[in-house]
Amino acid sequence: MKKSKTDLIYYSLVYFITCVAILVTLYPFLYVVSVSFSSVSAIDKQQVFLYPVDFTISGYKMVLQYKELWVSFYNTVWYTVVGTTLNIVATCLAAFPLSRAHFFLRRKLNFFIAFTMYFSGGLIPLYMLLTTLGLYNTRWVMVVPVLVITFNVMICRSAFEGIPKEIFESASIDGANDITMLFRLAVPIVKPTLAVLTLYYAVFHWNNFFSALLYLGNQELQPLQIFLRRVLIMASPEIMQRMGGATSTGALAVSSLQVRYVSIVVSILPIIMIYPFIQRYFVKGITLGAVKG
Numbered sequence: 001m002k003k004s005k006t007d008l009i010y011y012s013l014v015y016f017i018t019c020v021a022i023l024v025t026l027y028p029f030l031y032v033v034s035v036s037f038s039s040v041s042a043i044d045k046q047q048v049f050l051y052p053v054d055f056t057i058s059g060y061k062m063v064l065q066y067k068e069l070w071v072s073f074y075n076t077v078w079y080t081v082v083g084t085t086l087n088i089v090a091t092c093l094a095a096f097p098l099s100r101a102h103f104f105l106r107r108k109l110n111f112f113i114a115f116t117m118y119f120s121g122g123l124i125p126l127y128m129l130l131t132t133l134g135l136y137n138t139r140w141v142m143v144v145p146v147l148v149i150t151f152n153v154m155i156c157r158s159a160f161e162g163i164p165k166e167i168f169e170s171a172s173i174d175g176a177n178d179i180t181m182l183f184r185l186a187v188p189i190v191k192p193t194l195a196v197l198t199l200y201y202a203v204f205h206w207n208n209f210f211s212a213l214l215y216l217g218n219q220e221l222q223p224l225q226i227f228l229r230r231v232l233i234m235a236s237p238e239i240m241q242r243m244g245g246a247t248s249t250g251a252l253a254v255s256s257l258q259v260r261y262v263s264i265v266v267s268i269l270p271i272i273m274i275y276p277f278i279q280r281y282f283v284k285g286i287t288l289g290a291v292k293g
Contacts, residue, residue, distance in 0.1 A: 036060070036261040043258060059258040063266065071220060072227040073266075075139075079223055080205040083143040087201040088194060090148045091156050096182045098153070099160035117150045123214075130215060141215040142208065142223070149204075152197050159193040160186055199275070206271055224267050231263050 030050060035043055039054035047053045063069060097103045098110055120126075126145065135141040163186060171181050187194065209225035216222050 032261045059262040063262045072224040076224040079142045083205040084201040095156035159190040
């Protein structure tokens with residue numbers, strides 16, 4: 001069908017805005033990657049704009065030999081894997097009963113769960129509670145307080161509600177109990193939605209630094225994001241000198257910039273590598289849990 005002049009102007013404007021948005025969001029990332037692979041002299045002369053100049057991996061050699069980076073990296077992987085696994089299990093266990101029409105506490109629990117989206121006890125009571133429970137300075141303080149995120153429970157509940165009731169009725173006649181129907185029937189059907197929620201939870205745990213800032217005083221338990229905070233924001237001289245090995249002030253300043261950008265690339269690389277495997281579930285997963293009108 002031939003497009004009218006108004007349609008052509010509209011689509012041209014949409015494509016132009018999209019290209020500008022891509023350029024604005026993509027260029028800073030490309031610049032960071034380019035600087036991380038460029039030589040110190042090229043960075044000092046500000047010759048890096050879009051692609052690496054005098055390609056080198058010396059910056060990565062400096063950063064990757066720092067022991068504290070690997071400790072924090074392991075902590076982040078532990079929090080992400082363990083936390084995401086428990087999040088998905090807890091979300092399914094919470095959402096499935098709420099999606100069943102015959103569950104007698106369905107309305108009341110839906111109200112209380114939705115209530116927590118708008119009101120909370122506050123940061124200080126939460127801190128006191130976690131300290132009293134003995135979770136302070138333990139790995140579980142990064143997992144237990146965020147075991148269930150209300151919004152994700154509602155998405156999962158909507159996905160379970162979209163499953164035809166006849167499937168559960170047939171399974172019930174065959175003698176299946178609720179646990180069997182959840183893990184053998186419901187979970188495989190809503191797998192795209194769970195894949196999307198898995199990515200949501202994984203990104204949340206990977207980027208979570210505020211909880212560690214409050215509840216983890218032991219550096220041996222702190223995640224990668226706290227390490228990056230010391231490198232990027234606080235610019236810890238101890239870290240810069242031990243990672244860069246620079247002696248003069250000018251060399252230290254240049255190597256510090258490269259160390260920061262290399263640290264950024266190292267921290268986001270795992271999530272970027274995982275995303276393509278889950279991307280195909282995004283549209284189907286989100287619409288499966290959407291409200292139909």
